[in-house]
Amino acid sequence: MNKLSRRALIALVLPLLVLSGLGIFLSRLALHGREWATYSANEHIYTAGVLHSGTLTDRNGVVLATASGGDYTYADEEAVRFASLHAVGDHRGNVDLTAMELYADKLAGYDLIEGTSGAGETVALSLDSRLQAGAWYALNGRPGAVVVMNYKTGEILCMVSSPSYDPAVGPRTSADGYYINRVTSAGYIPGSVFKLVTLAAAREHIPDLESRVFTCDGSVEYYGEPVNCTGVHGEQTIEQAFANSCNVAFAKLAVELGGQTIYETARKLGVVGALPYAGGATNPGRFDVAARGTTPEAWSGIGQYNDLVTPYAMARLCAGVANGGVVREGTLLAGDKGREKRIMDADTAEYLGACMNYNVVYSYGKNNFPYLDLCAKTGTAELGDGTTHAWFVGYLRSGPPLAFAVILEQGGGGLIAAGGVANHVLQLANGYYAS
Amino acid sequence: MDPTRTLFYQYTGMALSLLAAWITLRCARTVIAAGRGDTARLSVRKRDGVTLLLVTLFQLLTLLQLLVSGPEHAAGMLLGFAVLTAGEWGCFLLERGRDLPGFFPELIAFFLTGVGFAVAGTSTPDGMVKQSLLYLSALSMFAIMLLYLRHSRLAVRLPLPAGLAAAAVLAVTLVLGDTVFGAKSWIRVSNSTFQPSELVKILYLYAGTAAMDKLSRRSVLIFTGFSAVCVGLLALMGDFGTALVFFVAYLVIAYMRSGSIPLILLAVAAAGAAVALVVTRYPYVAQRFSSWGHVWEDPLGKGYQQVRAMSALAAGGCFGRGAGTGWLKDVYAANTDLVFALVSEELGLIPAVCCVLLLILLAAYAVFSAGRVYSGAYYAAGCGAVTMYLAQTALNVFGSLDLLPFTGVTFPFVSRGGSSLLGCWGMLAFLRAGERLHLTAVGTGKKAPAKPADKSNGKKSAAGTAAGKTASAKKPTAKKPAATKPTAKKPAGKTAPAKKPAPKKTGGRGDRA
Ligand SMILES: [Zn+2]
Numbered sequence: 008m009n010k011l012s013r014r015a016l017i018a019l020v021l022p023l024l025v026l027s028g029l030g031i032f033l034s035r036l037a038l039h040g041r042e043w044a045t046y047s048a049n050e051h052i053y054t055a056g057v058l059h060s061g062t063l064t065d066r067n068g069v070v071l072a073t074a075s076g077g078d079y080t081y082a083d084e085e086a087v088r089f090a091s092l093h094a095v096g097d098h099r100g101n102v103d104l105t106a107m108e109l110y111a112d113k114l115a116g117y118d119l120i121e122g123t124s125g126a127g128e129t130v131a132l133s134l135d136s137r138l139q140a141g142a143w144y145a146l147n148g149r150p151g152a153v154v155v156m157n158y159k160t161g162e163i164l165c166m167v168s169s170p171s172y173d174p175a176v177g178p179r180t181s182a183d184g185y186y187i188n189r190v191t192s193a194g195y196i197p198g199s200v201f202k203l204v205t206l207a208a209a210r211e212h213i214p215d216l217e218s219r220v221f222t223c224d225g226s227v228e229y230y231g232e233p234v235n236c237t238g239v240h241g242e243q244t245i246e247q248a249f250a251n252s253c254n255v256a257f258a259k260l261a262v263e264l265g266g267q268t269i270y271e272t273a274r275k276l277g278v279v280g281a282l283p284y285a286g287g288a289t290n291p292g293r294f295d296v297a298a299r300g301t302t303p304e305a306w307s308g309i310g311q312y313n314d315l316v317t318p319y320a321m322a323r324l325c326a327g328v329a330n331g332g333v334v335r336e337g338t339l340l341a342g343d344k345g346r347e348k349r350i351m352d353a354d355t356a357e358y359l360g361a362c363m364n365y366n367v368v369y370s371y372g373k374n375n376f377p378y379l380d381l382c383a384k385t386g387t388a389e390l391g392d393g394t395t396h397a398w399f400v401g402y403l404r405s406g407p408p409l410a411f412a413v414i415l416e417q418g419g420g421g422l423i424a425a426g427g428v429a430n431h432v433l434q435l436a437n438g439y440y441a442s
Numbered sequence: 443m444d445p446t447r448t449l450f451y452q453y454t455g456m457a458l459s460l461l462a463a464w465i466t467l468r469c470a471r472t473v474i475a476a477g478r479g480d481t482a483r484l485s486v487r488k489r490d491g492v493t494l495l496l497v498t499l500f501q502l503l504t505l506l507q508l509l510v511s512g513p514e515h516a517a518g519m520l521l522g523f524a525v526l527t528a529g530e531w532g533c534f535l536l537e538r539g540r541d542l543p544g545f546f547p548e549l550i551a552f553f554l555t556g557v558g559f560a561v562a563g564t565s566t567p568d569g570m571v572k573q574s575l576l577y578l579s580a581l582s583m584f585a586i587m588l589l590y591l592r593h594s595r596l597a598v599r600l601p602l603p604a605g606l607a608a609a610a611v612l613a614v615t616l617v618l619g620d621t622v623f624g625a626k627s628w629i630r631v632s633n634s635t636f637q638p639s640e641l642v643k644i645l646y647l648y649a650g651t652a653a654m655d656k657l658s659r660r661s662v663l664i665f666t667g668f669s670a671v672c673v674g675l676l677a678l679m680g681d682f683g684t685a686l687v688f689f690v691a692y693l694v695i696a697y698m699r700s701g702s703i704p705l706i707l708l709a710v711a712a713a714g715a716a717v718a719l720v721v722t723r724y725p726y727v728a729q730r731f732s733s734w735g736h737v738w739e740d741p742l743g744k745g746y747q748q749v750r751a752m753s754a755l756a757a758g759g760c761f762g763r764g765a766g767t768g769w770l771k772d773v774y775a776a777n778t779d780l781v782f783a784l785v786s787e788e789l790g791l792i793p794a795v796c797c798v799l800l801l802i803l804l805a806a807y808a809v810f811s812a813g814r815v816y817s818g819a820y821y822a823a824g825c826g827a828v829t830m831y832l833a834q835t836a837l838n839v840f841g842s843l844d845l846l847p848f849t850g851v852t853f854p855f856v857s858r859g860g861s862s863l864l865g866c867w868g869m870l871a872f873l874r875a876g877e878r879l880h881l882t883a884v885g886t887g888k889k890a891p892a893k894p895a896d897k898s899n900g901k902k903s904a905a906g907t908a909a910g911k912t913a914s915a916k917k918p919t920a921k922k923p924a925a926t927k928p929t930a931k932k933p934a935g936k937t938a939p940a941k942k943p944a945p946k947k948t949g950g951r952g953d954r955a
Contacts, residue, residue, distance in 0.1 A: 011821060012812030014698045018825040019809055021690060021832045022802040028840050029798060035845075036756065036791075044756035046741070046749065050769035051757045122759025124448070 037119060044123045045112040052115045052123045057100045058107060060127030061114025065136040066164070066341040071095045072107065072174070075127065081175045087136045088173050090143035093188035094134060094166040094339065097174030101186045104287040106132055106339050131341040133162035138435055142167040145431040151397075151415040152189035152318045153432060158326035158402060158410040161335030161345025163285070165411075165432060166190050191289040194315030195414055198388025199252040199421070200398045201278070201310025203324060203359060206249055208272035209260045210355050221248045221256035232302040234258040234309075249362050250370040252385065254309050261308020266296035269308050276327065276350050277334070278320050283346070285339040292316045310388060318412040321400040324350070326410035328363065328382070329402035332356035363401055371422055376430050378437060380405040383429075385421030399425035403433065407440035450510060451764030454503050459761050459792035461500040465553060466796045466803070468493045472546050473803045476810040485879055487538065490545035494534055497553045498527055504560040504765045504789065511564070511766025518570035519563055525574040526559050529581050543814055546807055547873045550800045551866070554855035555580075557785055557797055562858050564766045564788055565777035576860040580867035587644070587871030591820070605649035605668050608642045612675040615639065619679060639676060639684050640852075640865035643830055646672055646688060647872055650695045651823040662700045666709070669696075673713075677720070682727075683841070683849025687833040689713055694829045698822045731847040747773055751783035751842045755791065762790030777858040779850045782839040797856060798839060801831050808873055820876025827869040 036043075047056045054077060062073040071082050072095050079098040081088045096105025107114070116128040142153040146169045155165035168189040172178045178185055187193055209216050223240035226233040236254040240247075248256035261269060273279040273294050281291040293315040297303035306312040319337065327334040327350045336345035351359075363382035367373060371383065383401025390396065397418035402410035411429055418424040472490075475483040483489070505523040509516055530552040534545055555577065562573040615638045620628045629636045650665055669692040676685035689709075697706050721728045737745025737752075754770035757763065768787040770776045776784050786794040805828035815821040831854040838853040840846040852862040 010701070011698060011818050012809075014701050015809045015812065015821065015825050017697045018694045018805060018829055021694075021829055021836070022805040025798065025832055025836050026802055028836060028845060029795065032840065032843055032845060033795075035843075039752075040756040043752040046753040048741075048750050048769075049753045049757045051763060117756070118759070120760050122761075122763065123757045124452075124759070 040119055041112045041117045044117045045115050047111075049115075049123060051125055052111075052127075055100075057098045058111050058114055059098075060116060060125050061111075062127065062129040063095055063106055063110075063114070064129060064131050065134045065139070066131060066162075067135065068131065069136040071132065071134070071136065072097075074098060076125075079174075081173075082136060084136070084140060085173065086140040086143045088175055089171045090139035090167045091134065091136070092171045092174050093168040093190070094139075094163070095132070095174075097177075099174075099177065101178065102188060103186075104188060104191060104285075106130070106285070109286045109339065132339050133157075133164060133341045133343065134166065134339065135164045135436075135439065137439060138165040138432055139167060141165075141435040142428070142432045143169070143171075145428040146415070149415050149418055150184070150189075151413070151418060151425075151428075152193070153411070153413050153428060154190045154318050154322045155409050155411040155432060155436060156322055156326055156337055157335075157408055158329045159335065159408045160343070161326075161338045162341065162343060163337050163339055164409070164436065166339075168193075189318065189414070190412075191284055191287075191317055191319045194290050194292050194317060195396055195398075195416075196388040196390065197278075197310035197314050197316045197321070198386035198396060198398060199310055200321055200384050200386035200388075200400050200412075201273075201308075201314055201316070202249060202252065202257050203321075203328075203363075203384055203400075204273045204276055204278055205257050205260055205264070205269055205308045206245075206362065207276060207351060207355055207359060208264050208269050209245070210358050211272070211352070212264055212268060213260070216245050219245060221245065221253065221259065223248070223251075223253050223255040225255070227255045227258050227305070229262065229300060229302045229305060234302055234305045246362055246365050247369070249384075250366045257309045258302075258305035261305050262300055264308070265299060266294075266304045266307055270294050270296050276324050278316050278324055282317075282320060282323065282336070284319060284337040289319050290317050292320055310386065318400075318414050321398070322410050322412035325363075325382075325400050325402045325412065327351060328356045328359045329404070329408065329410050330356075360404065364404060367401075371426065375422075375426065376433070379403060379430070379433055381433070383426075385426065387419075387421045390417065395419060397421045397424035399429045401429070403437070406437055409433065409436055409440075447510070451507065451767065452761065454507055455761035455764060455790055458500060458503050458507075459790045461496055461503070462790075462793035462796040465493055465496050465500065466799050468496070469546070469550065469800060469803050472544070473806045473810065476546075476807050479810075479813050485543045487545060490549055491534065493549055494530060494545065494552070497549065497556060498530065500553070500793075501526060501556040501559065504556070504563070507765035507767075507788075508560065508563045508567075511764060512567050515563075515567035515570070518567065522559055522563065522570035522574050525577060526556060529577060530556075533581060541879050542874060543877055543879050547804060547870055550804045551855055551870050553800060554797055555863070557789070557793065558856045558858065558863070560765050560789060561777050561781055561784060561856060564768060565771040565784070565858060567766075573858075576863055579860070580863045583864050584867040584871055587868050588874055591871055591875035601649045601652040604645045604652070608645035608649055609668070609671050609675070611638045611642050611645070612672060612679075616675055616679050621680070637859070637861040639679075639681060640859075640861035641868065642672070643688070643691075643865050644868040647691070647695075647823045647826045647830070647869060650692070651699075651819045651826060651872075662696060662702075662705070665699065666692075666696060666705075677716075680727075682847075683834075683837045683851035686837065686849070687830050687851065690833040691826045691829045695822055695826045698825060731849075734847045735844065737844045745844075747775065747780055748842055748844045748848055751776075751780040752844070754787040755783040755794075755843070758787035758790060760791045762786065762788050762793070765789060775850065778852055778862075779838065779848070779857075780842045781853045781857045783842055785856065797853070798835055801828075801835050801854065804828055804873075805832055811873070811877060814878060815876035816878055817876040820872060823872035823875070827872045830869060831866070 047053050052058055052060050059074050059077050063071045065071055071091050073080050093102050096102050096107030110130050113130045114128055115123050116126050117123050142165050150169050153165055153167045156163045170185055172185060221243045223236050225239040226235045234254055240251045240253045279292045279294045281288040293313055295313040297307050303312050307314060323334055331353045332351040333347055333349045335347055338345045360382050363384055367381045367383055380403055381401060382404050386398030388396040394417040397415040398421045400412040413425040413429045415424045505519060508519050533548060615629055629638055673685045673688050693706055733740055733744035737748040741749040750770060750773045765788045770784050770787050782794055808824040808828040812821060834851045834854055837846060837849050837851040841848040852859055854866045
């Protein structure tokens with residue numbers, strides 16, 4: 008028996024393995040428990056895939072959505088409800104990448120000891136309900152999107168997508184497009200706002216850029232096909248060509264740089280490729296490299312051809328320019344700081360910023376944007392059917408550190424239509440956050 | 443949920459965890475005593491009585507939670523838990539004076555079975571009558587096995603028929619069985635299904651160890667061949683989990699019988715080669731386990747069950763959401779294959795982990811029982827039984843949590859299922875079959891199969907030194923003169939003074955019935 012009891016120690020190997028297995032499992036639980044518990048099958052906190060606990064407020068504590076035991080209520084103010092649907096979400100689960108979904112793990116109130124008790128937590132979002140309402144009123148029912156972010160932290164203060172519906176009532180139509188957050192999930196033809204990308208590429212690849220003269224006769228031809236400009240701009244410096252948004256000048260730059268170079272710059276700047284945003288990812292946009300020396304290549308450098316971008320990507324690009332070439336990835340949590348990423352040289356950022364400021368001074372008119380130290384770029388993207396998307400993107404050089412992008416679908420000219428919406432929202436923000 | 447109910451589940455949940463932890467701690471102390479060879483402590487039934495009281499309290503609390511969660515099933519629940527409690531106390535009282543040290547293995551089995559009742563109560567609330575009948579059958583199985591093994595002269599003489607029966611049952615299952623999720627291991631009898639492999643475990647342990655006192659090279663080889671047949675038949679059924687359980691038990695028993703590390707390595711290598719062969723020849727077998735390690739990549743397909751198990755487990759926290767309030771029970775096989783997560787979700791992570799810890803303690807108890815077991819055969823069978831329990835536990839728990847492939851093996855005593863419960867209680871008898879309160883000449887002489895052990899002496903002390911009166915002692919003629927010797931030396935000197943109090947203590951209670 009002596010020998011047998013010594014041999015029997017082999018029977019302790021398995022128990023020890025099980026014990027260490029328990030240890031591994033418990034450490035995995037500590038690491039991933041939150042992820043596991045907030046999976047949408049967990050009926051302690053979800054009903055049919057929708058979280059039924061937790062409260063989302065804006066950055067000032069205004070309730071945007073709250074759920075408790077199957078009852079869902081939203082912001083008191085109707086405009087805020089409409090404006091915040093896509094950023095905040097609704098309990099029907101119609102919209103993707105909403106704060107409700109992205110921050111379910113925080114809202115659910117999970118902890119290792121208690122599990123998901125269903126009590127729910129309150130999460131303060133970076134949104135400002137006053138800006139939300141302001142943007143909603145400024146859009147005035149027109150389809151489009153507004154996004155405003157703090158370029159020093161990545162906090163998104165305003166994120167409105169139109170059309171929308173009142174989440175407290177539910178969608179009135181099943182029309183397409185109601186459920187898309189146009190800020191992050193819709194790819195738009197960028198038109199002239201894409202010239203920011205081409206300008207950045209030119210700055211980095213053409214040493215004598217600033218000493219050149221760009222002559223515009225109203226159009227330029229490649230293989231007999233014309234690229235038309237919006238006017239006849241004559242002789243211009245690059246800054247003037249940018250302020251004029253001269254298609255001829257930028258077509259020439261695009262063909263000189265080549266589609267591949269512009270594509271690489273666009274990727275680096277985050278205009279093409281899915282971007283991380285608040286724990287989700289945006290629509291990746293699009294840029295097709297066309298054959299060398301053709302009109303498609305020229306058009307691709309001025310934001311037409313097959314180019315597609317999201318409003319968020321444009322706001323982020325402006326944030327990078329504003330912040331010395333470094334972006335903070337977007338976040339929807341109040342007080343949060345997005346991850347840092349350098350997207351261009353400080354020198355390029357400074358140059359783009361100067362050009363964008365020159366736009367406002369020389370072309371857009373400072374008086375149209377009173378009290379704002381604005382750097383911006385307009386875009387009037389042609390859809391091919393005679394209508395245009397109106398774009399206005401940029402940032403405030405001083406005052407509250409805000410970068411923004413506004414688009415109005417088939418909204419006409421960039422400066423008048425989109426610039427007006429941007430001005431409205433920025434005036435509010437400037438008032439609220441003037442230091 | 444209204445706040446009062448939430449509070450009720452919260453407090454009862456905490457109490458459940460407290461009780462489970464307390465029970466586990468008490469059991470751990472018992473095992474430490476066993477490890478030290480402190481038989482005196484082990485033999486105090488009063489101590490185990492107190493622990494059983496805690497177990498009963500634990501069960502009453504789960505009953506209370508179940509009643510609050512589903513008052514419409516109150517009658518069945520009350521009946522079920524009445525039978526459960528009656529069974530465990532009946533067993534406790536009946537065992538008095540049966541020359542059994544303590545109540546430890548039963549205690550653990552009853553705790554786990556009680557958790558199994560909570561699982562049944564939440565997943566099949568209409569089936570409590572059936573659960574009670576299964577439970578009573580399982581207890582009868584245990585009693586019959588125990589009486590047979592302890593008192594029959596045949597007990598050590600039937601390994602061959604048992605082995606043949608084991609192989610035959612498996613072969614019949616292979617031919618007639620129904621396939622349930624890839625494993626053809628179920629027999630349908632009228633409208634209920636039955637998994638014969640659960641009972642074959644008993645036959646296997648019996649066949650594998652009963653003859654081990656004939657310590658010849660040939661017998662080990664025969665045992666190896668027999669094991670290969672069993673494991674092979676199970677693999678042919680597609681029941682790879684159970685095949686692995688048998689294989690691990692084989693390793694332990696074979697090593698205990700032969701002491702040969704090369705044999706073990708060879709067996710592992712052969713099994714590995716067989717697995718490699720099967721995987722390359724029949725890729726669909728590996729396909730069944732392809733989601734292993736990445737269940738979260740396919741939460742609606744191959745990872746469906748495991749993902750939900752992990753989610754529900756995390757949702758339960760340490761103290762659980764309350765018996766009867768979970769959602770995992772609606773997922774396929776939640777009360778068998780995902781039962782660890784189900785228990786975690788409803789009763790809490792602490793009771794669920796305690797279930798595993800208790801089985802680990804049971805294994806340690808079996809290994810440290812050398813000083814109380816008079817027969818090497820039963821000692822090895824006990825070690826084999828706990829190995830099977832733990833192999834199942836590992837496959838069940840870690841399979842459902844994606845640390846091991848998901849094979850659909852049951853959690854001993856806890857998983858719902860009649861054949862499993864019968865098998866587990868049947869195997870428990872091996873842990874008790876050889877145990878004697880004190881291995882005195884009088885005592886052992888009485889037990890038929892142990893006749894040669896009468897050379898043994900008074901009380902034994904440390905587990906290690908304790909028993910010479912076993913395998914080796916039985917056949918003093920053949921081998922092991924070395925082993926017999928210390929035994930012969932011991933009786934006089936060693937036993938006398940130190941451990942005398944033990945028999946005194948228990949003797950008063952009339953264990954020598
Ligand atoms: Zn021009």
